[in-house]
Amino acid sequence: MLPDLPVRPALAEITRTVADHGTAVLVAPPGTGKTTLVPLALAEIGTVVVAEPRRLAARAAAARMASLLGEPVGQTVGYSVRGDRKRSKDTKIEVVTSGLLVRRLQNDPELSGVDTVLLDECHERHLDADLLLALLLDARDGLRPDLRLLATSATVASDSLSALLGDAPVIRVEARTFPVELIYSPPLRNERIEHCVARTVHLALSAHHGDILVFLPGAAEIRRVTEALRGVDADVVPLHGRLAAADQDAALQPGRRRRIVLSTAVAESSLTVPGVRIVVDAGQSRVPRVDHRRGMSGLTTVRVSAAVADQRAGRAGREAPGWVYRCWPEHEHGTLPRYPEPEIRTADLTRLALELACWGTPDGSGLRWWDTPPPGPLAAGRETLTALGALDGGTVTDRGHAMAQLGLHPRLARALLDGAAQVGPTAAAEVVSVLDDDTLATDADLDATLRTLRATRPQRWLREVRRLSALVSGPTRERDSALVVALAHPERLARRRAPGVYLMVNGTAVEAPGGLGDPEWLAVAVAERKPGAVHGRVRLAARADEALAIRAAAPLLVEGDEVVWADGDVVARWVRRLGAIVLKERPLSNPPATAVREAVLAGLRKDGLALVRFSPAAAALRERLALLHRVVGPPWPAVDDEALIALAERWIGSASNKSELRRLDLTSALRALLPWPEAGRLEDLVPERIEVPSGSRIRLDYSGDTPALPVKVQEVFGWTSSPTVLDGRVPVVLQLLSPAGRPVAVTADLASFWAGSYKQVRSELRGRYPKHRWPEDPMTADPTRHTIQRR
The missing domain is CATH 3.40.50.300 (P-loop containing nucleotide triphosphate hydrolases)
Incomplete structure (x- = not known):
């Protein structure tokens, strides 16, 4: 039944x-x-x-x-x-x-x-x-x-x-569930989530009856919460996908006394944990993410979605009324995403690319997708497969089929196949099993981890080693864990560039923990970068050397002349490099001029116009041209940063390095961009100076949205209308100054100022500046550049 x-x-x-x-x-x-x-x-x-x-x-x-x-x-x-x-x-x-x-x-x-x-x-x-x-x-x-x-x-x-x-x-089909009470138990100030969870579990133990199911993001958090709960009057039982089968089965069986089951996401939906009346939810989940720019991929801790939080809460009401403790503030619940993000949008797609190529549709076209694979990450996956020898022009090679059959990520499949041939099946399988399940790692030093595993002989690891080694063949040779790691991740080979800091072949800088010592080279198995961190962080690696690096990453080894923009200047050298790592170099005495020019242009595109210096005259001309382009448009050129960099070939002249860029005469460079014959009207349209009634020629300020003329009040007596530029299309804002040169009023309508605000200005300033002229009718008064009245 x-x-x-x-x-x-x-x-x-x-x-x-x-x-x-x-x-x-x-x-x-x-x-x-x-x-x-x-x-x-x-x-x-x-x-x-x-x-x-x-x-x-x-x-x-x-x-x-x-x-x-x-x-x-x-x-x-x-x-x-x-x-x-x-x-x-x-x-x-x-x-x-x-x-x-x-x-x-x-x-x-x-x-x-x-x-x-x-x-x-x-x-x-x-x-x-x-x-x-x-x-x-x-x-x-x-x-x-x-x-x-x-x-x-x-x-x-x-x-x-x-x-x-x-x-x-x-x-x-609707579920028949019992009511659950929601209780929010957010972390205290500066409290780690594991400590918050342990504190909440203690609270639930004393307040309610029944078993407790705790949701945590990963095995590491489970270990830390287990330690924090040491001594409680209950059985603390871990449950995650990396446990041995017998331990997983035990977690899904009722216990003889009260239990606290510490689980990852595996208990969210398809598994029933009997006896649970209380759920404590850390509100986090671990999902795959890939950083294509830095060449790092792995699991990232994120907030759960509202749908997942509801599923987890439902576990408390399966068999009887229950209680749910959520370890986040109640006001944050409404900000949770509605559903989990599909992995296909965020994960490394190398394995997906291999499966699609084996199916005969490398780009996935023609298939009906729930979410279509993003073209960029899918193309990156195909590039990786080509480098691994799994694809040739988009077609799966025999090697690619062999890699797919192993059921591993293609990188690990390559490491197992090639590693077996070079260090032997067992040695390769030992390393690959740890790379595939880094929760086995007991130390950041891969060799130390392997020594511990060989000594303690955990059954889960031994079974996987036996399974993997049976899939490949090769002679038994001296173990070399670094070589196997490098075969899986040649782009993560790293060379020391400062104590504790390494540069990987892919150009990413990482910090190594002290337990690895300070070797010249590392084969990095696992690295991560936290948001805001300057460098990535090595979590698992093996000591290597230059010979091993060249052996494992031979396709990435290049040598020859290069003229590039590096470290803020043009660098011309003969170089031998492994990806981003320079092995040898010597300067070039007479690099090709075209290559130097391209390097300078690349530097401008990379570092921007901070490389050049705008003199006051050049800055003023640029501001005038910006107004022309903004109001009139073509043929007057755009002169914003992006536009000037795009036009750099027309104005950098013979500049061949950073110093010569700083010495460029940008006033002449900007004038070289002017259209002809329109350039003949530059001074008429956007004059550098305007003559005011006093006879003074005063410089216009074009730095704002509207041109401005800073001028003393006495110099514009008799001016009944405000000046304009661009053939009357743009009014000039008058910044009226006191005799001491301090602003007293700003107006674009001089007639209205004389008729209105001037009276208040006159009243305030005639007492402060009694020797200056403050006529009652400024529109008929004679202007003067001399601020003090002359007899």
Whole structure:
């Protein structure tokens, strides 16, 4: 008998809809039974493959379904995940990871023997899951029109998924949940999130009954919270995807006494942790991100989405009324993103690019995507694959197919294949297993980590080493962990440029922890850069040397003459370099003039007009030309920074370095940009000076939006209208000054000033400056440049 879960009454409708339409979408919250009961129902109409985003979820779902049938896993219900498989000829329901099903589909695009594929937890938007959906739809359009697809989700926008599946019917099942009380417990000032979580757990332990499920971003935070909870009257149980299978299974079983389960995102939706009445949510998740400019990729901690926070909260109300503690301020909840960001928009797409090339569509065109892969990151992935020898002109090589079959990131696949040939299968597999799961690292020094692993022999690591070493062949040689790291990440080879600071081949500077010593070279396995930090930070590396670097990154080694803009000036030299790292150099005595000119132009584009000096005359001319371009437009040229840099070839003359740029006569340079014959009217249109009634010729100030004329009041007596420039189109603002040269009024309408404000100015200033003329009628008074009255 199937358990009485909310999805059970809808099983007949779900099965009938999938059979009749071929595709369907099932929207059901966590706890409704969609992961375990629906596959059992679909098995009545044929063999079923269930694709789960995580290995832990795949194994747990298979175990739950097998227990409902009263059978061991591997008979009617089996599973296959990387490095672990339980199935037989009698298996009708197989639960697999999305990535493994992609590999199976690549090897057998018809998915022979499979009648229905259930894509579970589509809302999580993992990269492998999105790719799998696109490939399944393509296979169904061409080779397997009879292949049935059911996409299930807890929170997804069902309309877009339905449209993607060809206007598939949408079936909704509501959850029967108990009420939960929301309590906000934000960090105290300067309190780390782990300390906030531990404090909140202590509070929940004393206030309520039942097991506690704590959501944390990663295994490192789980370890720190475990330490902070040492001595509590409860069992503290970790749960994350890197644990051994037996430890994962134990976390999903009821305990003999109260439990505190510290989990990553694996417990959000497809897994049920029994006995939970309280959820403590750190509000964070770890997601893949790539920094293409700095050549760093990895996992980044971000705030969870509102949908994920709701899913996590729902765990407290599965079996009884519960309580949810959120470790962030209540006013911040409304600022959370609505849904998680799809991985395809932010992650490294090298592996996706290889799978697409193996499928025969390197750019992904022709496939139906939920979110189309971004062209830039996808192109970067193809470039990486070409450098690794996996692609040749966009076509997959034999080497590329071999790399894809390993089920690793292409970089790690390259390191395993080539490393096995150079250091032996076991030594290569030992390093690659740590690169693939850096939670195994016990030290920033990779060699120290490997020594610890070889001494302690953890079963999870040993199993992966055995699995990987069995996939490749090669002679057994002296171990060289740095070489294997460099084969995976040649662009991360790094040379010391200051104590503790290294420059990587890709041009990024990183700081190395003291535990690595201070070697000349490092092969960096893992590096990260926090926002605002000047340098990246090495988290895992091995000591290397120049010979190893050249051996591992030979395609990046270049030598020859170069004339470039570097460190703020033209550098002309013969150089031998490994990417951004200069190995040898000597100056060039007579570099080509055209190359020098290009370097100067590159410097201006890079560092801007700070490289040149505008004299007061040049600055004033530039301001006049800016007004002409703003008001009249062409043919008068733009003279903003961007425009002048674009026109630099016309005005840099023979400048060949930074010093000569500083000495340029920019007044002449600007005049060289003037259009002809229009340049003949420059002084008429935007005069440098204007003659005022007193006879003085006063310089106009064009630095503001409107030209201004600073002039003493006495010099414009008799002027009844304000001056203009640009043939009367632009009024000049008069900045009227006191006899001491201090501003007393600003006006663009002189007649109105004489008739109005002048009276107040006269009243205030005639007492302060009694020897100066302050006539009652300034429009008929004689102007004077002499401020003191003469007898």
